[in-house]
Amino acid sequence: MPKATIDDVANLAGVSMKTVSRVVNKEPNVRESTRIKVEEAIARLNYRPNQSARNLASQRTRLIGLIYDDPSAYEIPSAGYVINMQQGTLRACRKAHYELLIHPCNYRNNNLGEELSELIEQARPAGIVLAAPLSNMPKVVKAIESTKTPLVCLSPGKADSQRLSVATNDREICAEMTRYLASLGHKRIAFITGHPSHKAVANRYLGYLDGLRQSGLKFSERLVLNGDNSFDSGVICSEKLLKRKRAPTAIFAANDDMAVAAIRVADQLGIDVPGQLSIAGFDDISLARQIFPTLTTIRQPLSRMSEQAATLLINERNDKVVAANSVTIPASLQIRDSTGPARDQ
Amino acid sequence: MPKATIDDVANLAGVSMKTVSRVVNKEPNVRESTRIKVEEAIARLNYRPNQSARNLASQRTRLIGLIYDDPSAYEIPSAGYVINMQQGTLRACRKAHYELLIHPCNYRNNNLGEELSELIEQARPAGIVLAAPLSNMPKVVKAIESTKTPLVCLSPGKADSQRLSVATNDREICAEMTRYLASLGHKRIAFITGHPSHKAVANRYLGYLDGLRQSGLKFSERLVLNGDNSFDSGVICSEKLLKRKRAPTAIFAANDDMAVAAIRVADQLGIDVPGQLSIAGFDDISLARQIFPTLTTIRQPLSRMSEQAATLLINERNDKVVAANSVTIPASLQIRDSTGPARDQ
DNA sequence: ACGTGTTCAGACAGCGCTGTCAAACCAAGG
DNA sequence: CCTTGGTTTGACAGCGCTGTCTGAACACGT
Numbered sequence: 188m189p190k191a192t193i194d195d196v197a198n199l200a201g202v203s204m205k206t207v208s209r210v211v212n213k214e215p216n217v218r219e220s221t222r223i224k225v226e227e228a229i230a231r232l233n234y235r236p237n238q239s240a241r242n243l244a245s246q247r248t249r250l251i252g253l254i255y256d257d258p259s260a261y262e263i264p265s266a267g268y269v270i271n272m273q274q275g276t277l278r279a280c281r282k283a284h285y286e287l288l289i290h291p292c293n294y295r296n297n298n299l300g301e302e303l304s305e306l307i308e309q310a311r312p313a314g315i316v317l318a319a320p321l322s323n324m325p326k327v328v329k330a331i332e333s334t335k336t337p338l339v340c341l342s343p344g345k346a347d348s349q350r351l352s353v354a355t356n357d358r359e360i361c362a363e364m365t366r367y368l369a370s371l372g373h374k375r376i377a378f379i380t381g382h383p384s385h386k387a388v389a390n391r392y393l394g395y396l397d398g399l400r401q402s403g404l405k406f407s408e409r410l411v412l413n414g415d416n417s418f419d420s421g422v423i424c425s426e427k428l429l430k431r432k433r434a435p436t437a438i439f440a441a442n443d444d445m446a447v448a449a450i451r452v453a454d455q456l457g458i459d460v461p462g463q464l465s466i467a468g469f470d471d472i473s474l475a476r477q478i479f480p481t482l483t484t485i486r487q488p489l490s491r492m493s494e495q496a497a498t499l500l501i502n503e504r505n506d507k508v509v510a511a512n513s514v515t516i517p518a519s520l521q522i523r524d525s526t527g528p529a530r531d532q
Numbered sequence: 533m534p535k536a537t538i539d540d541v542a543n544l545a546g547v548s549m550k551t552v553s554r555v556v557n558k559e560p561n562v563r564e565s566t567r568i569k570v571e572e573a574i575a576r577l578n579y580r581p582n583q584s585a586r587n588l589a590s591q592r593t594r595l596i597g598l599i600y601d602d603p604s605a606y607e608i609p610s611a612g613y614v615i616n617m618q619q620g621t622l623r624a625c626r627k628a629h630y631e632l633l634i635h636p637c638n639y640r641n642n643n644l645g646e647e648l649s650e651l652i653e654q655a656r657p658a659g660i661v662l663a664a665p666l667s668n669m670p671k672v673v674k675a676i677e678s679t680k681t682p683l684v685c686l687s688p689g690k691a692d693s694q695r696l697s698v699a700t701n702d703r704e705i706c707a708e709m710t711r712y713l714a715s716l717g718h719k720r721i722a723f724i725t726g727h728p729s730h731k732a733v734a735n736r737y738l739g740y741l742d743g744l745r746q747s748g749l750k751f752s753e754r755l756v757l758n759g760d761n762s763f764d765s766g767v768i769c770s771e772k773l774l775k776r777k778r779a780p781t782a783i784f785a786a787n788d789d790m791a792v793a794a795i796r797v798a799d800q801l802g803i804d805v806p807g808q809l810s811i812a813g814f815d816d817i818s819l820a821r822q823i824f825p826t827l828t829t830i831r832q833p834l835s836r837m838s839e840q841a842a843t844l845l846i847n848e849r850n851d852k853v854v855a856a857n858s859v860t861i862p863a864s865l866q867i868r869d870s871t872g873p874a875r876d877q
Numbered sequence: 878a879c880g881t882g883t884t885c886a887g888a889c890a891g892c893g894c895t896g897t898c899a900a901a902c903c904a905a906g907g
Numbered sequence: 908c909c910t911t912g913g914t915t916t917g918a919c920a921g922c923g924c925t926g927t928c929t930g931a932a933c934a935c936g937t
Contacts, residue, residue, distance in 0.1 A: 190653075192893060203917045208895060216915055235653040239593065240893035242584035243922050257619075266611035266818070273634065274602075286655050288631050289618065308535075308580040310631055473611070474822060537923060548887040553925060561885055585923035588892050 191232035200228035211236055248311050249285045251276060251497050254303065254331075255318035257291030267473045268489065272341070275490035276316055279497035288312055294321055300330030307334045314500030316341060316493055322352070323386050337503050339496040341489075343386050343513070353496045353514045355487050357390035358397065360518040364439060364467055364485060365398020367520065372529035373437040373465060377410040379424045379449070381441035388416070391441045391469060410435055414445045421448025429456055429464070436464060436529045443468035443475050443484055450478060450525060461527030471521050480524035488516045536577035545573035556581055593656050594630045596621060596842050599648065599676075600663035602636030612818045613834065617686070620838035621661055628846045633657055639666055645675030652679045659845030661686060661838055667697070668731050682848050684841040686834075688731050688858070698841045698859045700832050702735040703742065705863040709784060709812055709830060710743020712865065717874035718782040718810060722755040724769045724794070726786035733761070736786045736814060755780055759790045766793025774801055774809070781809060781874045788813035788820050788829055795823060795870060806872030816866055825869035833861045 193211075197204045202225060209217050210225040217225075228234070242248045253276050255269060273289065280287045290306055292299060299321075307315070314337040321327045322340035328350070331338050343354040368376050378395045381388030392411075399406050412427060414420035421440060425448055428435055440446040446468025453460050460466055460480055468475065471486035495514055538556075542549045547570060554562050555570040562570075573579070587593045598621050600614060618634065625632045635651055637644060644666075652660070659682040666672045667685035673695070676683050685697040713721050723740045726733030737756075744751050757772060759765035766785060770793055773780055785791035791813025798805050805811055805825055813820065816831035840859055 194893080204893090205895080205917060205919095206915085209916090212895085218915065221915080235650070237588070237893050238654055238656060239584055239587035240922090241895075243582070243588045243924085244893075244895040246895090246922070248584065266615040270611040270614060274636070277634075277636065284654070286633050289622075289634055291619070291622065305580070309583055309629070311583060474819075477819060477822070539923080549924080550888080550926095551886060554886085557925085561883095563885060566885080582923050585892090586925075588894085589923075589925040591892070591925090 190237075191234040193234070193236070195232055196225065196228045196234045199232060200225045242311075247313050249283075250288050250310060250312040251280050251285050251500060252288045252290055252307065252310065252312035252315045252336075253318070253493070253497075254290045254292065254315060254321060256294040256321050268470070271489040272316075272318060272493040275493035275495075276497045278490075279494045279501060282498075283501045285313070285497075285501060292321075294324065294327075299324075300326050303327065304330050304334055307331065307336050312336065314339070314497070314503065316496045316500065318342075318493075319387055320382075320385050323384060337500050339499050341492055341496055343390060349512060351496075351499055351512050353492045353499070353516065354387065355492060355518045356515050357387050357518070358394040360485050360520070361391045361394025361439075361469070362397035362401060363394075364469075364520060365395050366402050367522070368437045368439065368465060368467065368526065369398065369402035369404055371437075371465065371527065373435075374404060374529070375407075375410060375433070375435040376404065376437040376439060377412070377428050377435035379412050379414045379421060379438065379440040379445050381445075382415045383413075385416070388441050395439060414441065416442050416444060418444045418448045421445030422452055425449040425452040429453065429458060434464075437467070437526070438464065439467045441469055443470040443472045443482060446482055446484065446525075447474060447478060450480070450482065460525055463530060465526040465529070467526055475521070475523070483523045483526040484521050485518050486521050487518050492516050535582075536579040538579070538581070540577055541570065541573045541579045544577060545570045587656075592658050594628075595633050595655060595657040596625050596630050596845060597633045597635060597652065597655065597657035597660045597681075598663070598838070598842075599635045599637065599660060599666060601639040601666050613815070616834040617661075617663060617838040620835035620840075621842045623835075624839045624842035624846060627843075630658070630842075630846060637666075639669065639672075644669075645671050648672065649675050649679055652676065652681050657681060659684070659842070659848065661841045661845065663687075663838075664732055665727075665730050668729060682845050684844050686837055686841055688735060694857060696841075696844055696857050698837045698844070698861065699732065700837060700863045701860050702732045702863070703739040705830050705865070706736045706739025706784075706814070707742035707746060708739075709814075709865060710740050711747050712867070713782045713784060713810060713812065713871065714743065714747035714749055716782075716810065716872065718780075719749060719874070720752075720755060720778070720780040721749065721782040721784060722757070722773050722780035724757050724759040724766060724773075724783065724785040724790050726790075727760045728758075730761070733786050740784060759786065761787050761789060763789045763793045766790030767797055770794040770797040774798065774803060779809075782812070782871070783809065784812045786814055788815040788817045788827060791827055791829065791870075792819060792823060795825070795827065805870055808875060810871040810874070812871055820866070820868070828868045828871040829866050830863050831866050832863050837861050 193204050193207050196207045202221060207225055210222050255272060277287050288310055315331055317338060317340050319342040322342040340350060340352040342352060365376060380392050412424040414424050421444060428438060429452060438449045440449060446466055449466045450460055453464050458464050468482050468484040471484045475482040475484050495516060538549050538552050541552045547566060552570050555567050600617060622632050633655055660676055662683060662685050664687040667687040685695060687697060688699040710721060725737050757769040759769050766789060773783060774797060783794045785794060791811050794811045795805055798809050803809050813827050813829040816829045820827040820829050840861060
């Protein structure tokens with residue numbers, strides 16, 4: 188039997204096509220008895236609306252595009268990050284019967300703007316979730332905005348911007364981590380910064396400063412080194428820090444890759460972690476639980492962030508007005524074995 | 533300016549709508565001079581065909597569905613596996629201007645059949661790539677086949693089946709690994725099997741047997757223990773093996789999670805790897821390169837497999853006849869630090 | 878000149894749904 | 908009874924393309 192169409196349902200239920208459409212789309216103003224008749228017909232014929240026809244007639248798709256920088260394209264194994272985002276976005280999509288289109292790409296690609304506008308004009312998704320670091324690249328954001336497709340960025344938005352964004356409280360949680368380290372008795376807490384272009388990562392440094400202040404510790408420029416999010420930069424910075432005569436007793440790195448590098452360096456230098464040195468990171472990559480000692484870090488609620496982002500997109504057209512144009516979802520400390528009380532000095 | 537339609541292009545080029553359609557779809561029988569005229573008009577108007585309209589008119593979509601069991605739904609951190617599959621499928625999709633729809637799901641869900649047929653009838657993808665272990669579940673495969681959507685399974689197909697499948701040479705490569713271990717002088721090579729429902733994993737055991745035979749080693753039932761692919765089962769099996777008086781000098785596990793467990797157990801028992809014990813796995817998960825010692829294992833060409841699968845799907849309708857209905861893409865040994873010469877005994 | 882076969886181009890009818898608008902219906906009040 | 912205003916339903920015209928079919932143009936042999 189060929190697939191049932193809306194006409195078949197209308198005939199069987201003895202109503203017009205349009206009424207069936209109303210029932211399917213849960214539009215108001217359908218008498219209860221009519222609705223039931225239609226629903227029975229739908230069930231009997233196992234009718235499923237043809238998505239392509241709906242898309243064409245309604246001039247919009249039920250697709251959410253998730254655009255992110257593809258880490259494995261150049262050897263950063265943070266697959267968990269991607270999977271988490273996908274899962275969050277998918278949760279939101281499924282609730283609303285939307286589908287998810289994924290589009291990993293390379294942030295170093297010069298034609299990225301063109302690539303994305305082509306994608307968008309082809310597939311015409313109802314909305315785009317754009318992950319960091321792409322969401323910090325004006326070129327990319329502008330290319331997407333020029334297509335008039337609703338966009339939500341997964342990164343801290345500027346307060347003045349009309350752009351919707353979902354972020355986590357990088358700054359506050361980093362202050363919390365710093366206070367936690369201070370509460371363990373650490374006085375010399377070093378910080379390894381991340382890549383400067385990454386806005387969220389910059390906030391982490393500000394949080395570190397806040398935390399020091401709140402704990403009554405004095406800031407020392409010498410304790411701050413600039414990394415670039417890579418494992419290798421973590422190695423370089425940690426070596427500099429730990430080979431000093433007055434080495435820090437704690438290192439807080441702006442991401443886990445660099446924190447793991449610090450653990451590795453400490454191991455090579457024969458420094459006990461956490462006995463002589465506490466190390467904390469940010470991201471909670473899967474490796475954080477697999478290395479020895481397991482890494483104290485901060486878990487971004489990436490999955491809930493992306494879910495929220497997709498939900499914003501989907502609700503946008505329902506006129507459920509978005510109060511703020513920037514939503515924050517709090518991160519949480521994951522205390523593990525790489526941090527401990529400061530040794531008496 | 534409102535988006536250009538095919539009519540606009542036709543008018544500008546001074547041809548009919550249909551001719552534009554021919555150019556866009558690269559159909560034959562268009563005079564070169566006409567084609568150029570049309571292409572100029574397309575470029576001038578920045579025309580992009582409306583996918584929804586094409587889908588409706590042509591009764592097919594340009595979507596490939598990738599359906600897989602979502603490991604993180606129940607705590608197996610093999611995100612890399614998923615990412616690899618996605619990347620391969622995406623490569624194939626991009627070449628053909630298809631889009632990828634991902635659908636992670638839980639193989640333990642009882643309504644999976646229903647869930648998938650609903651998905652398929654809604655989104656109407658042009659084809660489905662189904663990953664193991666779902667591709668080994670008759671219920672799931674039947675549910676998908678009943679929708680008449682072209683399907684390619686990512687797992688060894690039965691020779692007699694009409695079903696298309698793409699697989700790797702599990703058996704041959706495991707024989708090779710076994711021979712490699714034997715060539716290092718190992719006489720007592722243990723094998724930890726995987727979950728029995730996973731067809732590819734069963735083949736790994738057969739490969740082990742082949743390898744023993746080819747190396748002139750005698751098979752001993754005592755050296756084979758049954759795991760279930762989980763880290764924990766790897767721990768249990770390894771402990772049994774290593775606490776014996778005549779412990780094996782090499783352990784070959786049917787997947788990396790179990791092999792990593794073996795390394796952990798050896799470490800706890802004070803057994804040096806690879807000095808006293810060689811350990812090999814299968815999968816080449818990212819952890820394999822991160823643990824100490826790095827794990828000798830087998831890399832599945834998952835990304836190329838899924839690319840091939842999607843390509844088969846996309847070409848199917850182009851009548852590029854598929855010669856065999858089962859394609860094999862060879863895996864490769866990744867020799868690292870967890871294997872070494874057998875100690876003199 | 879004519880037929881015959883082949884290549885190229887256009888007319889037209891949908892694909893299956895939704896948006897718009899108008900008609901029918903209904904309850905309440907005069 | 909009729910009006911009024913709200914609720915419920917249906918007719919109809921597309922949405923922007925592709926598939927089918929028919930016609931025009933052209934090449935070639937007779």
